[in-house]
Amino acid sequence: MAGTLAHKDRAAAEAGAWLARLQGDGLDERDGLEFEAWLGAAPANRAAYEKALSVWHEFEDGADAILAELSDRTRRAPRPYLPRRWLVGAGGAALAAGLALAVLPSAVMQASAETYVTGKGERRTITLADGSVVDLNAESRLQVSFSRGARRVVLGDGEAIFDVTHDAKRPFTVAASDRVVRVVGTQFDVRSRKGHLTVTVARGKVQVGPAGRSGTGLAMQLTPGQRLDVAESGRAELKSVDPQETFSWRAGRLVYRSQPLADVVADLNRQFDRQIEIADPELGKMPITGVIVLDDQAAVMTRLSLMLPIRSVPSERGLLLLRK
Template sequence: MTLAPTDDPIATEASQWFAKVRGAELSDADWLALTAWLESDPRHSAAFDALERLWVDLDDAPARNPATATSTVTPLRPRASQAPRRAQRWPWAAGLAAAAALALFFALPDLRSHTDAQTFATGRGQTREITLADGSHIALNAASRISVRLEPRSRRVTLADGEASFQVAHDLDRPFFIHAGDREIRVVGTEFNVEHRGQQLAVTVRRGIVAVGPAQGTGLKEEYRLTARQRLEHREGAAFSTVSWVDPEDAFAWRDGRLVYRHAPLAKVAADLSRRFPKTIRVAPDAAELPFTGVLRLDNEEAVVRRLETFLPVTASHTAAEISLSARPSS
């Protein structure tokens, strides 16, 4: 296959952005500039994604050993970000390398390989901290389950049900993908939180850029690019998602033993608490949609329930196995 230089200015600009991101950690201003360029014309996003996919599709030979990962159940703490890689001297180098990778990909398909997945899970009341072989960190919330597969040209996580915060080591050669329901989340190096419970998905970005798009085979096409302080909410099967500006620390508060809510229905609050404490908390239909705004410290289940009774017009009844919340009778 003969590879000729392209005269397409969009392809050239995409190659320059690709090399800049690959070479070093970008500043917030750089990320915003890249986002503005990607969103200004659909052709920009298509050109950039095409370059990125070339690196994902071609696996190195020999493959790295993915098996080394450590995990503990100690309290979770934020980690310092990984040191930036040395900047690339030639901005066109990544584009030429990507084109060469494409030629090699078609010429030598035997180089493509996959690795076995590792599974990590937590039970009720348990959190877990995981360090992957690439230096990425995952904090797994209670009653959650993920599988991780590190490949030479990509890093893939499946979050079937649960919540986790991610601090992804910067490596443009190996984008980080998270599959959650009918969505696929793609990052290079950033920090964000993902909650996938049932058919509901929420992605909150603390640092960097996160792309959220449809998973393969869904027939959907829209993609959202989130920057720091943005949150995406999606219901599985819906054609569109909702993006809003938020305080990202609310989404990460569970790592410090707190839950932060803003106009959340009581049924959602009770479901979250049931995963963190021994007793299941059930909510009667007459109280399920009561909105709750506040911060709950996860010190003791009985104390948390008393706070809910103080903050909301509800009353609690207790049995050995569960706690029931119902609307307080009007006087």
């Protein structure tokens, strides 16, 4: 019984693959001969193909009506989130891991808009409809809406690495903080935490400018190896960095160069449940240089205590950092 099911399953998958292959632009007789061999290989193959074909033809007949129905839904789209339409990423694993992937009714194109949210300690890789890939760091929120002429992404509080596919006709923009990052095809990191924005470019050119007409400040052009820091006050600073260090969170590492302990703790608090508090504000200003591997919190705390003269003790909320 199980064998028959597996058999049918395989036939169904192969039937789909064949129907797709036969739509290919360079169809020729070799496709035909191989197709014939496959048909004859198992009785289930022919049945599966005929079933797929009848559904395929139904979509052909109904194409215009289905398109009209789908665009009607897009136009009606009343609420930003319909719980009914919450999808489970790639088959369950994503939701289990805490990634909520909300899809608007318009999700199936035109101006599709989707929202991706990650929780504490969570990192997600998302492939967008245009093939661009986004790595989303912990506790981040990303809204994506694509239309014919534009690819728009809004990064709420959070951090993401964008690997954008080239499409000169559809510029890719990331709105974060009160700035807009505009690119054509490139790889860069955007971090927007509590009003502090940094944009780090690894490849291509990126323009960062004020969002909307009310925004203040000039647009800046960033090239690979540059990072723009925009403080909450609006003060901007351009630095030369190794982009791979900035991108290292994607591989579960945090790299710091003379960064205050308070910043490092804020990052760690997005990764681990047990929240860390710094007892003394002066301690929070202590600079850290080094790499922190995000495996488990106890190990991270031990390594941290080797880098700085600090120790951690359990507290009501989680951990309290004290001077050694």
